Amino acid sequence: MLHQTTTAQPIVDDRRQTDTMTDTEPSSPPTQQNIRPRESESSSPPPSAALSEPPGAGYIDGDRAQTTVADTPTEETAAMTATAVLAITAEAVADEKAITDAAVVGEKAAAAANVEVTETAAAADEKPASTAVPLKNIEINVNNKTEVIIGVTPQMQINVNRENKIISKKLQKMEKDKLIAEHEKMWLTTKEASAVSAEDVLSRLRVNFRSGLSWKECEFRRQITGYNEFSVHQGDPLWKKYIEQFRNPLILLLLASAVVSVFMRQFDDAFSITTAIIIVVTVAFIQEYRSEKSLEALTKLVPPTCRCLREEQLESMYARSLVPGDIVYLSTGDRVPADIRLFEATDLAIDESSFTGETEPSMKTTELVLSPKGHTSMKNIAFMGTLVRCGNGKGIVVNTGEKSEFGELFKLMQNEEAPKTPLQNSMDILGTQLSVYSFFIIGLIMILGWIQGRPILDMFTIGVSLAVAAIPEGLPIVVTVTLALGVMRMANRKAIVKKLPTVETLGCVNVICSDKTGTITNNEMTVTTIITSEGYYADVSGTGYNDQGEVHLLKSFSSEQAKQSIYNLLEIGVICNNATINGETLQGQPTEGALLAVAMKNRMYGVNEKYLKLQEYPFSSEQKLMAVKCVNKYDDVKEEIYFVKGALEKVLKQCTKYSNGNDKISLSAKKEQEISTEAYEIGRKGLRVIALAKGESLQDLVYLGLVGICDPPKPFVRESIEQLYNYGVKVKLVTGDAQETAVAIGSMIGLDMIHGQTLSGTQIDNMSDHQLKAMVNNVSVFYRVTPRHKLTIIKALQANGNVVGMTGDGVNDSVALKKADIGIAMGKNGTDVCKEASDMILVDDDFQTIVAAIEEGKGIFFNIRNFVKFQLSTSIAALSLIALATIFRIPNPLNAMQILWINIIMDGPPAQRYIIYLFIYLLIS
Numbered sequence: 001m002l003h004q005t006t007t008a009q010p011i012v013d014d015r016r017q018t019d020t021m022t023d024t025e026p027s028s029p030p031t032q033q034n035i036r037p038r039e040s041e042s043s044s045p046p047p048s049a050a051l052s053e054p055p056g057a058g059y060i061d062g063d064r065a066q067t068t069v070a071d072t073p074t075e076e077t078a079a080m081t082a083t084a085v086l087a088i089t090a091e092a093v094a095d096e097k098a099i100t101d102a103a104v105v106g107e108k109a110a111a112a113a114n115v116e117v118t119e120t121a122a123a124a125d126e127k128p129a130s131t132a133v134p135l136k137n138i139e140i141n142v143n144n145k146t147e148v149i150i151g152v153t154p155q156m157q158i159n160v161n162r163e164n165k166i167i168s169k170k171l172q173k174m175e176k177d178k179l180i181a182e183h184e185k186m187w188l189t190t191k192e193a194s195a196v197s198a199e200d201v202l203s204r205l206r207v208n209f210r211s212g213l214s215w216k217e218c219e220f221r222r223q224i225t226g227y228n229e230f231s232v233h234q235g236d237p238l239w240k241k242y243i244e245q246f247r248n249p250l251i252l253l254l255l256a257s258a259v260v261s262v263f264m265r266q267f268d269d270a271f272s273i274t275t276a277i278i279i280v281v282t283v284a285f286i287q288e289y290r291s292e293k294s295l296e297a298l299t300k301l302v303p304p305t306c307r308c309l310r311e312e313q314l315e316s317m318y319a320r321s322l323v324p325g326d327i328v329y330l331s332t333g334d335r336v337p338a339d340i341r342l343f344e345a346t347d348l349a350i351d352e353s354s355f356t357g358e359t360e361p362s363m364k365t366t367e368l369v370l371s372p373k374g375h376t377s378m379k380n381i382a383f384m385g386t387l388v389r390c391g392n393g394k395g396i397v398v399n400t401g402e403k404s405e406f407g408e409l410f411k412l413m414q415n416e417e418a419p420k421t422p423l424q425n426s427m428d429i430l431g432t433q434l435s436v437y438s439f440f441i442i443g444l445i446m447i448l449g450w451i452q453g454r455p456i457l458d459m460f461t462i463g464v465s466l467a468v469a470a471i472p473e474g475l476p477i478v479v480t481v482t483l484a485l486g487v488m489r490m491a492n493r494k495a496i497v498k499k500l501p502t503v504e505t506l507g508c509v510n511v512i513c514s515d516k517t518g519t520i521t522n523n524e525m526t527v528t529t530i531i532t533s534e535g536y537y538a539d540v541s542g543t544g545y546n547d548q549g550e551v552h553l554l555k556s557f558s559s560e561q562a563k564q565s566i567y568n569l570l571e572i573g574v575i576c577n578n579a580t581i582n583g584e585t586l587q588g589q590p591t592e593g594a595l596l597a598v599a600m601k602n603r604m605y606g607v608n609e610k611y612l613k614l615q616e617y618p619f620s621s622e623q624k625l626m627a628v629k630c631v632n633k634y635d636d637v638k639e640e641i642y643f644v645k646g647a648l649e650k651v652l653k654q655c656t657k658y659s660n661g662n663d664k665i666s667l668s669a670k671k672e673q674e675i676s677t678e679a680y681e682i683g684r685k686g687l688r689v690i691a692l693a694k695g696e697s698l699q700d701l702v703y704l705g706l707v708g709i710c711d712p713p714k715p716f717v718r719e720s721i722e723q724l725y726n727y728g729v730k731v732k733l734v735t736g737d738a739q740e741t742a743v744a745i746g747s748m749i750g751l752d753m754i755h756g757q758t759l760s761g762t763q764i765d766n767m768s769d770h771q772l773k774a775m776v777n778n779v780s781v782f783y784r785v786t787p788r789h790k791l792t793i794i795k796a797l798q799a800n801g802n803v804v805g806m807t808g809d810g811v812n813d814s815v816a817l818k819k820a821d822i823g824i825a826m827g828k829n830g831t832d833v834c835k836e837a838s839d840m841i842l843v844d845d846d847f848q849t850i851v852a853a854i855e856e857g858k859g860i861f862f863n864i865r866n867f868v869k870f871q872l873s874t875s876i877a878a879l880s881l882i883a884l885a886t887i888f889r890i891p892n893p894l895n896a897m898q899i900l901w902i903n904i905i906m907d908g909p910p911a912q913r914y915i916i917y918l919f920i921y922l923l924i925s
C-alpha cells in the first residue's frame with residue numbers, strides 16, 4: 001500500500017516484517033486483494049480526482065494487508081517503507097527493537113523523521129462497503145515523497161499519526177545523538193586551530209569559506225555549543241540571601257532582646273520587635289536584590305554584533321548567535337566576537353591589551369604556527385574580546401563563549417569582586433564614622449539609664465533599637481540602588497551607562513569634546529560635487545547608497561572628454577575601496593560607500609573586475625590616505641598601478657603630475673594653489689573633500705580630481721548644544737576633517753566661531769604642553785587631528801581643571817574616550833572599539849541624549865545628597881531625643897518598637913514603596 005504515486009491501490013500486510021517486504025512495480029496488481037469495501041457515503045471519485053475530492057469511504061482489513069513498494073529496491077525506500085509499515089502495524093509498533101531495526105535498514109531511515117500524514121479521498125475502485133465505519137485514504141509524506149495508504153479506519157489513522165510521531169521523535173533523537181557525537185569530534189581547541197593550516201580548520205569544521213554555514217546547521221551546532229556568551233555565575237539561592245540579612249550583629253541583638261522579652265512575659269513587645277525586624281530585613285533584602293538585578297541587566301543592554309557569512313550572504317548579526325565553523329569578517333574598529341582562526345588578513349593589527357596586557361597591537365597573519373606557546377605567539381588567531389585596531393581580515397570561528405580563550409579569563413574574573421564606586425566608598429566611610437559615634441552615645445545613654453535604676457531590659461532594647469535606627473547600615477545599599485535605578489532610567493532615555501560611578505561624574509561635566517563625523521553628523525555620506533583635474537565640474541543628485549540619482553556635468557567644454565575624465569576619477573574611488581553595497585545597505589565605511597554610490601549613479605558597473613588587487617595600504621586616521629596596488633587583468637604588460645584616495649594635502653604631496661585629458665602635466669605651484677582653492681570652496685559648504693589620484697609609483701602619482709561629500713549635522717544638535725551651554729557645559733569640535741569643513745559644520749551647530757579659535761593637529765605638534773594648556777580653553781574647533789591629538793587635547797583640558805566628556809564613534813576616538821572623564825560612544829553606528837573604551841553609550845546616536853543624561857546625572861547626585869542629609873537628621877533626632885530624656889530623667893518618649901518603626905519609614909525613598917506593599921499584603925492576608 002505504500003506507493004510513490006498518489007493514486008493508490010496496493011495495501012500492506014501489516015503483519016509482514018519489514019525485512020520481508022516485496023518490491024513490486026507500481027502498476028502491478030496487489031498480490032492479495034484484501035479490500036473489502038463495505039460502504040460508501042458518497043459516490044467514489046475516479047482515481048485522478050482522488051486528491052481533490054472529499055474523503056470517500058472504504059475499508060481496509062488491517063490484519064491482512066499487503067505491501068507494494070513503488071520503486072526499485074534501494075536501501076532508502078526499504079528503510080522508509082519499513083518505518084511507515086511499522087507505523088501502521090498494529091498497536092505494538094512502538095516496540096523499541098522494531099524501530100531500531102528499521103533504522104538500521106538504511107542510514108537514511110532517519111529521513112522518515114519527516115513523515116507527514118494527510119488525508120486524501122478513498123480510492124475509486126473500492127466498492128461500497130456495508131459497515132458504518134467511515135474510511136479514509138491517508139497520504140504519508142516520507143522523505144518528501146508521497147505515499148498513500150488507502151482505506152484506513154479513523155482509529156487506525158490515529159494510530160498511524162501517533163506512531164509516526166513517536167517514530168519520528170525516536171529517529172530524530174537517534175540521528176541527533178549521532179550527529180552530536182560527530183560534531184563533538186570535529187571541534188578543536190583554539191591552540192590546535194593555530195597549529196594547523198586554515199584549510200584544515202575549514203575542512204575539519206566542514207565549512208566552505210565562500211558560502212559559510214547554513215542556517216539550519218548553525219541552529220544545530222548551537223544546540224551543542226550553546227550561545228556564544230558567558231553564563232553569569234549563579235549566586236546563592238534567594239532564601240540563603242534572605243537569611244544572610246539576619247547575620248547583621250545588630251539584628252541579632254534585637255532578636256535576642258525579643259527573646260528576652262518573651263521570657264519576661266512581655267509578649268506584645270516581643271511581637272512588635274520581631275515584626276519590625278522582619279520588615280527591616282525584608283526591605284534591606286529587596287533593596288539589595290533589586291540593585292543586583294539592575295546591575296545584571298546593565299551588562300545586557302548593548303549586545304555586540306558582528307559580520308558573518310551564512311548561505312553566501314554576509315549578514316550583520318548578534319555575536320551571541322555565532323557557532324564554531326561560522327565565517328566572520330573583521331574590519332577596523334570591530335570587537336572580535338569569538339576565537340577566530342584567520343584565513344585572510346590585510347594589515348590586520350589587533351589590540352590584545354585586555355587579554356595579554358601587551359599595549360602594542362599584534363600584527364596578524366594566516367600562516368600556521370607550529371608549536372604555539374602562549375597567546376602572543378598565536379599570530380593567526382583573533383581572540384574573542386580583542387579589538388581590531390586597523391586593517392581587515394576573514395576567519396573561521398573555532399571556539400565560542402566559555403570555550404574561548406577569553407572564557408577562561410572570564411571565569412577568573414568572576415571570582416573577583418566588582419570594585420566599589422568612589423561614592424560608595426565615601427558612603428562606607430561615612431557609615432563607619434556614624435556607627436562609632438552612635439555606639440558611643442548609645443553606650444552613654446545605657447550607662448546613664450542603668451545608674452538611674454531604669455529597667456535593664458528596657459534600656460537594652462532601646463539601646464539596640466537606637467543603634468539600628470541611627471547607624472546607617474543601609475547607606476551604601478541605598479546609594480547603589482539609587483545609582484542603579486538612575487542608570488535604568490537613563491537606559492530608558494537611550495543612554496547606557498556601563499559603570500555606576502559614571503553617573504556621579506555626569507553631574508559635574510563642564511566641557512564636552514565632540515568628534516564631528518558620526519557624532520555631530522550622521523556619517524551618511526553622499527557625493528554631491530565632483531571636480532576633475534581639468535576643471536570639469538559636476539553636481540550629483542540623489543541620496544543613499546544606491547543608484548538613484550544622476551551626475552550632471554556643468555562646465556563642459558567637450559562633453560565626451562569630460563565624461564571620460566569623470567569616469568577615470570570615479571574609477572579610482574571604486575577600486576581603492578573596501579565597502580560593498582547590498583541592495584541599499586552598506587557594508588564598510590560610509591566615505592567609501594559614497595564613492596561606490598556615485599559610480600553607480602554614473603552607471604559604472606563591473607569596474608572592479610578589470611583589476612586584480614595585489615596589495616592594500618589601509619586608511620588610518622594618522623595617514624588620512626588609502627592606496628591599493630593593482631594590475632590590469634586584461635593588459636599584456638602586467639604593469640602595477642596604484643590607486644590612491646585621501647585628504648587633499650596628503651594626496652597632493654604624493655602627486656607630481658595632474659591629468660589633463662589624455663596627457664599628464666607636471667604640477668606647478670600655481671596649479672596646486674588652484675586645486676586647494678577648489679577644495680576650500682567645497683569644504684566651506686561643510687562638505688568633506690576626498691582627493692583621488694593614481695600612478696605607477698606611490699611617490700609619483702597623477703592627480704585626477706576631487707569629490708565633495710555631504711554629511712549634514714543631525715537634527716537638534718544645535719538645540720542640544722545650546723541647552724548644554726545653559727547647564728554650563730561647553731562643546732568643542734574635534735575632527736580629522738579639514739579646517740573649512742570643520743568650521744562650516746561648527747557654525748551650523750551653533751558653536752561660537754567668533755570668539756572661539758581654531759587649532760590644527762600640526763599646530764598642536766608645534767606647541768609645548770604649556771602653551772596648549774594656556775589656549776585650549778578658548779579653542780572651539782580642532783581640525784585635521786589624529787587620535788594622538790585628540791588625547792593631547794583632553795589631557796590639556798583636564799590639566800585646566802575641567803571635567804571632560806568626549807563623544808566619538810570611530811577607532812580614532814577610542815584613546816581619547818578612555819582618557820576623558822566620561823567617554824560617550826555612539827551605540828548604533830559607532831565601532832565596537834569606541835564602545836569598549838567608553839563609559840556611556842548613546843543607543844540611537846542621538847546627541848540630544850547627552851543632555852538628558854546630564855540632567856539625570858545631576859538629579860541622581862542631588863537625590864543621594866538629600867537622602868544622606870535626611871538619614872543623618874533622623875539619626876541625630878532619635879539619638880538626641882532619647883539622650884535628653886535619659887539625662888533629664890523623663891520617661892522614655894519612644895519605646896524600642898516605635899524607634900524601629902520610625903526607622904523603617906525613614907529608610908530611604910526607594911524602600912517606602914515596599915513598605916506600603918508589605919502593609920497592603922499584611923492587611924489582605
Ligand SMILES: Nc1ncnc2c1ncn2[C@@H]1O[C@H](COP(=O)(O)OP(=O)(O)OP(=O)(O)O)[C@@H](O)[C@H]1O
Pocket residue numbers: 515516517518589591592619620621622624625626645646647648688689690691734735736737738785786810812
Ligand atoms: N576611507 C577613506 N579613505 C581615504 N581617505 C579618507 C577615508 N575616510 C576619510 N578620509 C580622509 O581622512 C579625513 C579624516 O579622517 P579621520 O578618520 O581622521 O576623521 P573622521 O573620523 O572621519 O572625522 P571625525 O574625527 O570628525 O570623526 C577625511 O577628511 C578624509 O579626507
Ligand SMILES: [Mn+2]
Pocket residue numbers: 515516517518519808809810
Ligand atoms: Mn568620527
